[in-house]
Amino acid sequence: MAKTKRGKGLWNVPSKGRGTCPICLSTRIKLLYTVTNSEGKQVTVCKKCSSVEAKVADKAVNTVNLAFRGKHRRVLNQQKQTV
Numbered sequence: 001m002a003k004t005k006r007g008k009g010l011w012n013v014p015s016k017g018r019g020t021c022p023i024c025l026s027t028r029i030k031l032l033y034t035v036t037n038s039e040g041k042q043v044t045v046c047k048k049c050s051s052v053e054a055k056v057a058d059k060a061v062n063t064v065n066l067a068f069r070g071k072h073r074r075v076l077n078q079q080k081q082t083v
């Protein structure tokens, strides 16, 4: 089986498979796992969050406008929720 979550294969994935996890809000983490929320919508999350329940996935925030910089870390922490 090919390794789809590590190595060169990731380089072709947008932003090399990394981003901000919508659930734990970890930045620059690999987002290669999907969870389904209660509406049946797929959310791309990090490995830590790959096993969350649909209820938790419902609370996923939109990370498109979230910045990666450390100075925004406080804002991220405010939105953060315990998983």
Ligand SMILES: [Zn+2]
Binding pocket: 021, 022, 023, 024, 025, 026, 045, 046, 047, 048, 049
């Ligand atoms: Zn996560």
